[in-house]
Amino acid sequence: MSDKLYIFDTTLRDGEQSPGASMTREEKIRIARSLERMGVDIIEAGFPIASIGDFESVQAVANTVKESTVCGLARALDKDIDRAGEALKNANSARIHTFIATSPIHMERKLRMNPDQVVEQAVHAVKRARQYTDDVEFSAEDAGRSDIDFLCRIFEAVIAAGATTLNVPDTVGYNLPQQFGETIRQLREKMPNADKAIFSVHCHNDLGLAVANSLSAVLSGARQIECTINGLGERAGNASLEEVVMAVKTRKDFFDCNVDHIDTTQIVPTSRLVSGITGFAVQPNKAIVGANAFAHESGIHQDGVLKHRETYEIMRAEDVGWSANRMVLGKHSGRNAFKTRLAELGIEFESEEVLNDAFSRFKELADKKHEIYDEDLQALVTESDLESSVNEQIKLVSLRVCSETGETPEACITLSVNGKEKRLCARGGGPVDASLKAIESMIQSGTELQLYSVNNITSGTDSQGEVTVRLEKAGRIVNGQGADTDIVIASARAYINALNKILAPAERAHPQGGDV
Numbered sequence: 001m002s003d004k005l006y007i008f009d010t011t012l013r014d015g016e017q018s019p020g021a022s023m024t025r026e027e028k029i030r031i032a033r034s035l036e037r038m039g040v041d042i043i044e045a046g047f048p049i050a051s052i053g054d055f056e057s058v059q060a061v062a063n064t065v066k067e068s069t070v071c072g073l074a075r076a077l078d079k080d081i082d083r084a085g086e087a088l089k090n091a092n093s094a095r096i097h098t099f100i101a102t103s104p105i106h107m108e109r110k111l112r113m114n115p116d117q118v119v120e121q122a123v124h125a126v127k128r129a130r131q132y133t134d135d136v137e138f139s140a141e142d143a144g145r146s147d148i149d150f151l152c153r154i155f156e157a158v159i160a161a162g163a164t165t166l167n168v169p170d171t172v173g174y175n176l177p178q179q180f181g182e183t184i185r186q187l188r189e190k191m192p193n194a195d196k197a198i199f200s201v202h203c204h205n206d207l208g209l210a211v212a213n214s215l216s217a218v219l220s221g222a223r224q225i226e227c228t229i230n231g232l233g234e235r236a237g238n239a240s241l242e243e244v245v246m247a248v249k250t251r252k253d254f255f256d257c258n259v260d261h262i263d264t265t266q267i268v269p270t271s272r273l274v275s276g277i278t279g280f281a282v283q284p285n286k287a288i289v290g291a292n293a294f295a296h297e298s299g300i301h302q303d304g305v306l307k308h309r310e311t312y313e314i315m316r317a318e319d320v321g322w323s324a325n326r327m328v329l330g331k332h333s334g335r336n337a338f339k340t341r342l343a344e345l346g347i348e349f350e351s352e353e354v355l356n357d358a359f360s361r362f363k364e365l366a367d368k369k370h371e372i373y374d375e376d377l378q379a380l381v382t383e384s385d386l387e388s389s390v391n392e393q394i395k396l397v398s399l400r401v402c403s404e405t406g407e408t409p410e411a412c413i414t415l416s417v418n419g420k421e422k423r424l425c426a427r428g429g430g431p432v433d434a435s436l437k438a439i440e441s442m443i444q445s446g447t448e449l450q451l452y453s454v455n456n457i458t459s460g461t462d463s464q465g466e467v468t469v470r471l472e473k474a475g476r477i478v479n480g481q482g483a484d485t486d487i488v489i490a491s492a493r494a495y496i497n498a499l500n501k502i503l504a505p506a507e508r509a510h511p512q513g514g515d516v
């Protein structure tokens with residue numbers, strides 16, 4: 001059995017299924033690059049049949065990523081598999097991940113199929129996927145509530161049809177660690193051809209057990225874990241990549257497989273990137289990537305750590321990418337230094353024009369804020385300047401706010417809308433409220449604000465504020481980001497960024513919607 005534990009990241013697919021976590025194609029490419037730098041084995045880039053946008057995102061990730069395998073999800077339907085095959089055509093290494101539900105409740109109530117029909121459709125799907133790639137994963141959706149003998153039967157059949165990875169999802173997060181580990185052990189024991197495929201697990205976190213269940217499965221011989229950055233995912237989320245990887249690395253003594261190929265120093269930058277893009281903040285006490293994960297508050301702990309680090313620390317903060325805020329660039333840094341540092345952070349520019357634009361924003365920032373950290377640079381390019389494909393109908397030209405004790409704040413905004421300048425003033429409860437009201441009165445988008453959040457990027461009152469705005473219209477949800485040392489300007493940018501996204505047409509289907 002392999003002593004390597006394969007890390008399959010599904011942030012761009014299951015992670016995106018979290019309501020409000022939708023990502024643009026450029027955002028997906030940035031996250032995929034970061035995962036590739038980390039050494040993730042497989043990146044599930046999306047569900048190509050869902051929409052043109054999803055198809056193009058998977059295609060773009062497949063065209064960009066060279067080191068990791070790029071995977072596309074497909075129900076066990078010809079049209080899904082053909083679409084996934086087409087999207088992955090240019091990938092260096094492509095995987096098709098096809099699935100069908102196997103639990104009695106899903107087969108009877110959702111699929112309205114009997115077990116024989118389900119096996120037949122699964123086998124057909126795997127054979128069809130093999131026409132596009134030798135790397136085919138089959139998932140038994142809701143395996144966590146499926147009959148073990150039926151799982152053995154369907155898995156045996158799909159291996160014979162050409163599946164190379166068998167995924168056992170706890171789709172509804174119902175299992176307990178001992179029970180889930182036992183399922184994997186029994187499958188491996190009972191199936192005569194079990195050694196012909198890699199066993200994978202995909203655990204949801206409804207009972208807060210996704211990581212524990214995944215690790216228990218590894219102890220029973222699973223060699224692939226499906227997980228997401230920050231544990232993002234449908235409902236309570238998926239097993240969190242950072243927790244899985246650090247558990248296996250830190251407890252090397254306990255596991256008979258390893259994650260030595262993962263560059264764990266990329267964990268915190270990737271976590272930040274995902275949180276910035278999706279607007280899903282990381283709770284401060286979240287393991288590994290939370291702001292307090294390595295902070296020792298109690299005097300006894302601080303004293304112990306100072307005397308001998310291992311008294312209270314089982315991992316080193318720098319091993320997961322926490323760097324003490326380090327000044328990287330300043331006002332005198334040139335364009336080349338700027339470009340080089342961003343490349344080290346995995347950010348590349350599509351054209352000289354986009355680079356020049358970002359560089360002039362950097363210069364503006366450096367005038368206001370003397371010390372520029374990596375976090376500032378990342379925020380600087382999180383905005384629309386990298387998103388050339390987002391149809392930027394609206395641009396911020398200027399913003400003036402007036403806020404005084406005892407007076408109602410007022411904001412006057414000039415926007416360029418489809419190349420035409422418009423100006424409007426509005427009053428509000430505060431300068432941010434007044435600014436967003438002015439923009440909305442001009443654009444009349446009819447969207448509903450679902451989330452507004454501000455985070456300081458670095459410490460100090462001259463820090464940039466990073467604003468996330470989530471808008472909803474007719475069931476479609478988008479996130480917009482903006483950053484500036486002036487949080488009113490950051491807010492206006494974030495709102496405009498979200499408006500530009502929501503004004504671009506899009507429609508998508510949910511993979512587990514049930515119309516198989």
Ligand code: KIV
Pocket residue numbers: 014099139141142167169170171172202204511
């Ligand atoms: O949770 C689940 O069952 C899934 C499958 C599509 C693998 O996401």
Ligand code: ZN
Pocket residue numbers: 014169171202204234
């Ligand atoms: Zn899932």
